[in-house]
Amino acid sequence: MNPRLGSLHTYPFEKLGTLLSGAVAPAQLPPIPLSIGEPQHEPPPFLLEALRQGVSRLGAYPATAGTLELRSSAARWLERRFTLRPGSVDPVSMVLPVNGTREALFALVQAAVDTSQAPLVITPNPFYQIYEGAALLAGATPYYLNATADTKFVPDLDSIPQAVLDRTQVLFLCSPGNPTGAVLHEHFLARALDLAERHDFILAADECYAEIYPDEAAPPPSLLEVAQDTGRDRFQRCIVFHSLSKRSSVPGLRSGFVAGDPELMRKFLLYRTYQGGAMSPMVQMASSVAWDDDAHVRVNRQLYREKFDRVLPILSPVLDVQRPEGAFYLWVDIEGDDERFTRELFTAQNVTVLPGSYLGRATEAGNPGAGRVRMSLTATVADCATAATRIRDFIKGR
Numbered sequence: 001m002n003p004r005l006g007s008l009h010t011y012p013f014e015k016l017g018t019l020l021s022g023a024v025a026p027a028q029l030p031p032i033p034l035s036i037g038e039p040q041h042e043p044p045p046f047l048l049e050a051l052r053q054g055v056s057r058l059g060a061y062p063a064t065a066g067t068l069e070l071r072s073s074a075a076r077w078l079e080r081r082f083t084l085r086p087g088s089v090d091p092v093s094m095v096l097p098v099n100g101t102r103e104a105l106f107a108l109v110q111a112a113v114d115t116s117q118a119p120l121v122i123t124p125n126p127f128y129q130i131y132e133g134a135a136l137l138a139g140a141t142p143y144y145l146n147a148t149a150d151t152k153f154v155p156d157l158d159s160i161p162q163a164v165l166d167r168t169q170v171l172f173l174c175s176p177g178n179p180t181g182a183v184l185h186e187h188f189l190a191r192a193l194d195l196a197e198r199h200d201f202i203l204a205a206d207e208c209y210a211e212i213y214p215d216e217a218a219p220p221p222s223l224l225e226v227a228q229d230t231g232r233d234r235f236q237r238c239i240v241f242h243s244l245s246k247r248s249s250v251p252g253l254r255s256g257f258v259a260g261d262p263e264l265m266r267k268f269l270l271y272r273t274y275q276g277g278a279m280s281p282m283v284q285m286a287s288s289v290a291w292d293d294d295a296h297v298r299v300n301r302q303l304y305r306e307k308f309d310r311v312l313p314i315l316s317p318v319l320d321v322q323r324p325e326g327a328f329y330l331w332v333d334i335e336g337d338d339e340r341f342t343r344e345l346f347t348a349q350n351v352t353v354l355p356g357s358y359l360g361r362a363t364e365a366g367n368p369g370a371g372r373v374r375m376s377l378t379a380t381v382a383d384c385a386t387a388a389t390r391i392r393d394f395i396k397g398r
């Protein structure tokens, strides 16, 4: 077997399982998981109906490139959601469907990395673990770029040594960020584009939380719009990742798309043809109608808003918590050992959170996740409020 498999790190949820094994939660309190970022809201009925209708299309092999119908819906959505010029996203050369962004984030790195060049892949730290696993399995070395409270949870691009930039082949960005909720704004994205151009690497922007944000008047920007605004009309060196999992609360559908530089897309399509990453025809049909509709996403956003409205006043007397700029996590400084906090909270209150150190890696400046926990507000509004009350009681009783 591939010896690189041995370099993969244990997945955070496996570590959590080990941490909590043998711990006994109070049986009289129903469990409330705030550990996993799995959207629990009802998906829109029209999406489920389109899925049912799509069953009739199962008699044909789907093309890896996807239907024009789906790619056009995705391109129209990009132009509508971000400030992109109408007609500037060509569905044929700039968009590809993927079976959720997870597999696509992984696959891109396998297709992109040239191992003859001592490659580096830069990932924000803390991060979504797929970035690191993708780099390791492709034969690249991950470079961890810390995003801490000192930099408002934005990775510090200017701290990257020149020698690292010269060896970099892919730089991952995640905005809004998991787990921090930080949004990467225009000036940051413009700087990243300059660096990518100067050092000739790919910018892989994971924007799968782009539709989850608190202020209807201030949606997070995309790397693509900054590329266009700075004269990079063919989105040179850029690839963005979008997903229906969070947008339409259908993590089980496994549907997303990537978009960007047509040169990258052409080679990525070649790779995917062999990998066998075609999307089921019924999923393509349902996805197309989902990308065409924005009303259900506003409803979804409102539900997350309500949860933060309920949870923040309960937690703020005992924890330093702020509403994030995007996504549905609280990335909380618990001023102590995050594993111990997680285990004791579970034992006392049957609420599960994720230790922050599992989402980061140790660097010279330490593990930026240590001393923090991630709370995912994906349960119902009532359950999130109950969980917050239990966490408050737990902290007060310590």
Ligand SMILES: Cc1ncc(COP(=O)(O)O)c(C=O)c1O
Residues within 6 Å of the ligand: 037, 099, 100, 101, 102, 103, 128, 174, 177, 178, 206, 208, 242, 243, 244, 245, 251, 254, 255, 256
């Ligand atoms: C930052 C980030 N990227 C990508 C994904 C994968 O999402 P999906 O494969 O459902 O599109 C997740 C899922 O939790 C995530 O948190």
